[in-house]
Amino acid sequence: MIEKGFELGLLTPKPPETYFRETVAVIGSGPAGLAAADTLNKLGYKVTVFDDAPSPGGILRYGIPDFKLEKNIVERRINLMKAEGVIFETDVLVGADLSFRYLQKHFDAICLACGARQPRDLPAPGRDLEGILFAMDYLTRQNRAVSRESQPHVSDFTAQDKAVVVIGGGDTGSDCLGTALRQGAGKVYQLEILPKPPAERPGDAPWPMWPIILRESHAHREGGERQWAITTKAFLGNGKQVQKLQCAKVEWVDTPDGGKTPQEIPGSEFEIEAELVILAMGFVGPGNRKLVEGFGLALDEHGHIKADDNMMTSVDGVFVAGDMTIGQSLIVHAIASGRCAATGIAAYLDGKRS
Numbered sequence: 001m002i003e004k005g006f007e008l009g010l011l012t013p014k015p016p017e018t019y020f021r022e023t024v025a026v027i028g029s030g031p032a033g034l035a036a037a038d039t040l041n042k043l044g045y046k047v048t049v050f051d052d053a054p055s056p057g058g059i060l061r062y063g064i065p066d067f068k069l070e071k072n073i074v075e076r077r078i079n080l081m082k083a084e085g086v087i088f089e090t091d092v093l094v095g096a097d098l099s100f101r102y103l104q105k106h107f108d109a110i111c112l113a114c115g116a117r118q119p120r121d122l123p124a125p126g127r128d129l130e131g132i133l134f135a136m137d138y139l140t141r142q143n144r145a146v147s148r149e150s151q152p153h154v155s156d157f158t159a160q161d162k163a164v165v166v167i168g169g170g171d172t173g174s175d176c177l178g179t180a181l182r183q184g185a186g187k188v189y190q191l192e193i194l195p196k197p198p199a200e201r202p203g204d205a206p207w208p209m210w211p212i213i214l215r216e217s218h219a220h221r222e223g224g225e226r227q228w229a230i231t232t233k234a235f236l237g238n239g240k241q242v243q244k245l246q247c248a249k250v251e252w253v254d255t256p257d258g259g260k261t262p263q264e265i266p267g268s269e270f271e272i273e274a275e276l277v278i279l280a281m282g283f284v285g286p287g288n289r290k291l292v293e294g295f296g297l298a299l300d301e302h303g304h305i306k307a308d309d310n311m312m313t314s315v316d317g318v319f320v321a322g323d324m325t326i327g328q329s330l331i332v333h334a335i336a337s338g339r340c341a342a343t344g345i346a347a348y349l350d351g352k353r354s
Contacts, residue, residue, distance in 0.1 A: 020044050020045050020046075020349070020353075021046075022045055022046070022108040022109070022349045022353075023045070023046045023047075023048065023106070023107045023108055024037075024040050024045050024046070024047050024048075024107060024108065024109045024110070024111065024345060024349075025047075025048050025049075025050060025103050025106075025107040025109075025110045025111070026040075026047060026048070026049045026050070026110075026111045026113060027050050027051075027094050027103075027110065027111065027112050027113060027114060027291070028049075028050075028051060028058060028112065028113035028114040028115060028322075029049050029050075029051040029053075029056035029057055029058050029078075029088065029090075029113075030057070030058020030059045030060060030113060030114075030115050030322065030334065031058065031059065031060060031322065031331045031334040031335045031338065032113040032115070032321040032322025032323070032324075032334040032335065032337050032338035032341070033049060033051075033058065033111070033113035033114075033321070033322070033338060034049075034056075034057075034058075034060075034077070034078070034081070034335075034338065035321070035334070035335040035336075035337075035338030035339050035342070036111045036113055036321050036338035036339065036341050036342045036345075037049050037081065037086050037111075037338075037342075038081055038084075038086070039338070039339050039342035039343070040111075040342045040345060040346065041081065041084055041085055041086050042084075043342070043346050045345075045346070045349070046085075046087075047085075047086050047087065048086075048087040048088075048089060048107075049086060049087065049088045049089065050089045050090075050092045050094060050098065051088070051089070051090050051092065052090075052091065052092060052093040052094075053090060053091070054090055054091055054149055055090055055147075055149075056078050056088045056090060057071075057074045057075075057078065058115060059115060059136075059331075060074045060331070061074050061143065061147075062139070062140045062143050062144065063136055063139050063140065063143070063172075064139075064143075064175065065139065065142065065143065065175050065178060065179050065182075066143070066146055067178060067182070067218075067219075068175060068178075071143075071147060094291060094294075095290045095291055095294050100294040100295055104317070104318075108317070108349055108352075109317050109318075109319065109345045109348060109349060110295075110317060110318045110319065111319045111320070111321055111338075111341050111342070111345060112291065112295075112305065112313070112318065112319070112320045112321070112324055113320070113321040113322045113324065113334075113338060113341075114286060114288055114291065114322075114324055115286070115322060115323045115324065115334075116283035116284075116285065116286060116287065116323035116324065116327065116328045117136075117283070117286060117287035117288055118283055118284050118285045118286065118287030118303075119134040119135070119136060119279065119281070119282070119283055119284070119287075120279075120281040120282050120283060120284050121134075121279065121281075122167065122232060122279055122281065124232055124233060124234050124235060125233075125234040125235065126234050126235030126236055126237060126242065127235055129235050129237040129240065129241060129242040130237075130240055130241050130242065131157075131237075131241050131242040131274075131275060131276050131277060132235060132242055132277040132279065133157060133277075133278060133279070134278075134279050134280075135166075135168070135172045135173070135175075135176050135278055135279060135280035136172075137157075138157060138176060138179070138278050139172075139175060139176065139179060141157055142179050142183070157276065158183050158184075159179070159180035159183040159184065159185040159188075159276050160183050160184040160185065161184060161185070161186050162185055162186055162275040162276045163185075163186055163187050163189075163272075163273040163274055163275050163276070164180045164185045164186075164187070164188045164189070164274070164275070164276045164277075164278065165188075165189045165190075165191060165245055165272055165274040165276070165277050165278070166180070166188065166189070166190045166191070166278045166280055167191050167232055167277065167278070167279050167280060167281060168190075168191075168192065168279065168280030168281040168282065169190060169191070169192030169194065169226070169228075170280065170282065171217070172280045172282075173190055173192075173278075173280035174190075174217040174219045174220060175219065175280075176278045176280050177190050177219050177220065177224045178217070178218070178219030178222060180224075180276075180278070181219070181222050181223050181224065185276075187224075187225070187273075188223065188224035188225070189224065189225050189226075189227060189272055189274075190220075190224055190225070190226045190227070191227050191230045191232065191247070191272075192226070192227070192228050192229075192230065193229065193230060193231050193250065193262055194228065194229065194252075195228055195229045195251075195252055196214065196228035196229070197212050197213050197214045197215075198212075198213055198214065199213065199214050200213060201213055229249055229250050229251065229252070229262075230247050230248070230249060230250070231247065231248055231249075231250050231262060231264060232245050232246070232247050233246045233247060233248055233269070234246040235274075235277065236271070241275070242274055242275065242276075242277055243273070243274065243275065244271045244272060244273055244274055245271065245272045245274045245277065246269065246271055247269070247270055247271070247272060248264045248265065248268050248269045248270070249264070249265045249268035250262040250263060250264050250265060251263055251265055282328055283323070283327075283328040284303060285299075285302070285303035285304060286303075286304065286305060286323070286324040292305065295313070295315050295318055296314075296315060297313050297314055297315060297318070297320075298313070298314035302327060304324065304325050304326070304327050305320045305324050305325045306325070307319070307320050307325045309344075310343075310344030310347060310348065311325070311337070311340055311341035311344040311345075312344060312348065317348070319341045319344055319345050319348075320341065321334070321337045321338040321340070321341035321342075322334040322337050322338060325337070
């Protein structure tokens with residue numbers, strides 16, 4: 001399905017005399033939204049990108065640290081798109097500042113590309129203590145601070161001189177670890193519930209299968225301590241602020257259905273000092289319930305927005321791209337999905353025109 005977005009003929013820019021009258025609204029300016037908008041614009045459609053953030057770029061601007069993706073690269077691409085005719089409307093919240101009815105009335109097609117915004121939580125005792133936050137909140141605040149964006153009514157969650165624990169061993173967790181180190185954290189731990197993977201490709205995963213092997217980012221080489229096969233049982237504090245984590249070691253045991261599940265090892269409990277806890281355990285869906293319900297969109301069994309082969313949702317003329325439909329994934333997958341949605345929109349509008 002995604003490969004359709006790379007059909008070279010469809011991505012060839014249209015000459016000015018072949019521009020269409022149809023207008024397309026793209027909701028979200030992350031990698032999927034930018035890819036969809038760029039492709040549609042080159043195909044000759046009038047594209048407006050809406051985003052609720054102060055500046056376009058989505059996770060590219062607000063979720064990824066500068067040490068991994070410098071923002072002048074994002075700015076350059078967006079400025080090129082503006083020069084080519086794409087319109088960006090920021091600080092616009094669809095469903096509040098702009099109604100769903102307005103969008104459907106004034107645009108010939110709509111593409112939703114808001115990403116996976118519902119983070120996986122850890123509902124353990126003490127979760128309501130202060131000093132526990134989701135990874136995207138932490139990274140967004142840091143990126144806005146680095147860019148000197150105004151952040152009214154936002155508390156200071158700096159890691160300076162603090163004991164920091166990042167729960168989650170993926171790329172986002174690595175970004176949080178690197179950010180905490182740059183903020184001057186006293187010490188940083190990264191906990192992962194999965195067992196430590198092997199350093200080399202296992203025999204049961206020959207090429208071209210994706211191997212589960214130990215991967216180390218540059219952030220890991222800068223400092224911090226990684227711990228594997230660890231579960232967090234409770235957040236401990238003084239009644240207001242988190243101070244420690246109660247953890248335990250786990251082993252992964254076979255289940256009757258052929259899978260594996262973590263099982264706590266008796267007597268393995270321990271505590272870790274934690275003045276700042278960052279939850280980086282992935283995402284469980286698009287999260288924007290108002291957007292989903294406002295358009296009346298159908299969801300699949302995983303809570304993602306359903307889409308057909310052309311990336312159109314259950315609502316005629318409303319398309320979806322990126323993590324909202326494919327689930328949490330890589331940026332390159334979001335870009336491919338955005339291009340695929342753009343070709344689906346083009347086919348849809350071409351069919352209506354004829």
